[in-house]
Amino acid sequence: MEPAGAEAVTQLLIRWRAGERECLNQLIPLVEGELRRIAHSYMRKERQGHILQTTALVNEVYLKLVDQTQADWQDRAQFLGIAARLMREILVDHARDLHREKRGGGAPLLPLDGGLVFSNEKSAALVALDDALHDLAGFDSRKAQIVGLRCFGGMTVEEAAEALGVHPNTVIRDWGLAKAWLKRELRAKDRPGGLSYHAG
Secondary structure (H helix, E strand, O other), rough: OOOHHHHHHHHHHHHHHOOOHHHHHHHHHHHHHHHHHHHHHHHHHOOOOOOOOHHHHHHHHHHHHHHOOOOOOOHHHHHHHHHHHHHHHHHHHHHHHHHHHHHHOOOOOOOOOOOOOOOOOOOOOOOHHHHHHHHHHHHOOHHHHHHHHHHHHOHHHHHHHHOOOOOOHHOOOOOOHHHHHHHHHHHHHOOOOOOOOOOO
């Protein structure tokens, strides 16, 4: 069952898709709580005892959503799925910048927010997972999307199924297979002589 206001969200998305750009300003207050939940899901994976701000991440996603002119908006679940993917991209870019600066190269870092700090270990793990997800998407995009929605977006099986338009049993099956593949892939990359990481 969809949350209250889901129909209003869908109607605003349809109007936004039709070119009514001001609909985004009406849409964000309706989904802000869910965007914060997704952002918090990302942030809670950071080291214990460190308080991270979700506001900066939600604001960055808002700025990226404003630029989404090619999206074929359908419904609330799809919108939240795209927002979760954008959050992951923002955080991975930030983690890559952290590693670049750690090695002394690249442009100076412009942090998302003063409170948004990544430990080197967590940043390396996020980049490795993102690289593995790109590899997975190369041969099974649905499994990669499910990992993104469940792991990064904090969505339930039912929410991920709704976002992808599949049955929850498909999400459960693909989630299990994707986790096993990623676990094997990440272990192989950690071993000397294992698979090498690729950028991008």
